[in-house]
Amino acid sequence: MPPSINVLVVDDIEQNLLATEALLARPGLNILKASSGEQALEILLVQEVALALIDVQMPQMDGFELAELIRGNSRTRSIPLIFLTAATGEPQRSFQGYQAGAVDFLYKPIDSAILRSKVEVFVELYAQRKQISHQLEELRQALQVNEMFMAVLGHDLRTPLSAVMNGAELILQLSADPKVNAAAERIRSSSLRMEKMVSQLLDVTRLRSGKLRLELQPASYEEVGRRIIEEFAHTDRIRMECQGDMQGMFDVDRIGQVLANLVGNALQHGDPEGPIRIAMDGSRGSHVLIRIRNRGSMAAEALARIFEPFQTGSQEEQSVGLGLGLYIVKRFVEAHGGSVSMTSTEEQGTTFEISLPRNA
Template identity: 60%
Template sequence: MSQDINILVVDDVAQNLVAMQALLARDGIRVMTASSGPEALEILLAHEVALALVDVQMPLMDGFELAELIRGSARTRAVPLIFLTAAASEAKTTFRGYEAGAVDFLYKPVDPAALKSKVNVFVELHAKEKQLSRQLEELRQALHMNEMFAAVLGHDLRNPLSSIMMGAEAIRLMSDNPTITTSADRIRSSGDRMTKMVGQLLDVTRIRSDGIRLNPQPLSYLEISRKIVGELAYGRPDKRIDIESRGNCEGMVDGDRLEQIFSNLIGNALQHGEPGTPVQIVIDGSEQRSIVVEVKNGGMMPESVRSHLFKPFHSSLQRRHASQGLGLGLYIVKQFVNAHGGSVELQSTRKAETAIRIVMPR
């Protein structure tokens, strides 16, 4: 059951308060009253109020002074204020009222229809704001649960996955039967792919939950790229990977993140590149303040894929590749590059070649 929406009426004349209650009270709306500024402040600090109707001419503390105090508190400054006044409309009074934070002025005797219409607008806005706030909180909780699920799933999958990988390797070493060794190689290959998927899920969970924490050190982009190429080339002896470097390739960078950047970029290039064409890695350290990395592979990327390339779960080139990954590799690359203050973009040339270009601050 939803709570009533509160409206506050502030007036030093008791008859006016009774009249306002009779006019505005209805199901779903509770009209709260205060006969002075201090009493109004107590109510505002204790209750959530959708709108305050404030009489300008009050003893001790007038409506303008009350408005300034309301705007001065973090809890109450967002409460909309409508001033009620019996004074003739004067530009000076109106200006002071809007300067104090009023959203509107109504002059006594108040037109009941106009008042109810204005009040209804703020009541509806408040109700929608509350609804959106509830939906946002529900989405936050759902996202938190999803991230916890992914983290737990990734953690719990690693132990049995390691056992499968070790078992496949043991079978391969113990048997010379080509059929058995081929099956063991397929199990190991599938295990490697699952390990990569689990790692990507955990990376995305960390990115969305805790952000990216960097540990920059002076490292060589060239040496790290050679390390990753050696690991990936071992599993893809049919693919050629060329590395070219220029200038000073050392920079301050988080080594673990840079390894993941190279691994994802080169892995994607190996997976999606045209058969028979080498993957090219160009590391350009000729600039004083930046290092540029380009990973190129043969083949043009479809136009329909480009706009989704760096989005999570959208970056697989075609549906036919869906079984080979989760579409998280380039999303993770972009997040890690951005965390370093760098930039990443896609370049697809007329030479039937696709390149991912990264610019990192040195």
């Protein structure tokens, strides 16, 4: 059974409090009564309410003064306030009431049907907010457990995976049998692809949990780019040109991973016969601009989601990766204070453009 929802009624006349309580009473609704502003504030210190019905004409502290105190407290400022007043035809008082935070005015004698209807609306809104808040908390906890699971899984997978990769390397070194070597090469290739997936899962876990930390150091973007190119087997297809000052302050490993992801993406999904061009421009002073271009294009409907996690360009590509590479690229670049964009047309091919501050 869901907990009762509180509604606060503030009036200095006891008969009015009892009449309002009787009018609004129903299962699931708890009417809290206060005969003064001070008593109302004491109740609000310990109780959470969906709505407050406040009489305007009260001695010592009137309804407007009480409303200002309620609005001035971070714990109570979001409570909807409805003023009850016997004064009619005073626009100035209505204006004052809305300035104090009222959502509505009801004039005495109060129509019981109207009062019940208005109270039910705010009670329903309160119940919906609580339900949404509860669902968000459950979702947050589920995501936290999921991220913890992924981190543990990624960490524990690396130990047996390293053993498999080392075993494949050892077979390639000791065996002269072409069939054995071919099998060992397939094992090594699959292990490398799996190791990349594990690394991407760990990166995504760090990103989503806010635990990514950049290790900034003075370095050369050009040197990082050339080192990444040397790691690929098809270096004859990759051409890099640099101009201007290539020095900066950045996380070498993360920017290296950004370049490796983009170059690897171009090699895998671009025109297999076309070159991959990397252009670095350090002549702009405060920023370094990096463009990576290859032949080949992507469907327009895929472009809008290309930097989202677990997105791939086609069904065929889903068999070779998790669709996390470009998501990680975007987040690493943004962590440096930069930006990344992509354009793709049949005439011009596909271009990734990265703008990075020289000193992250």
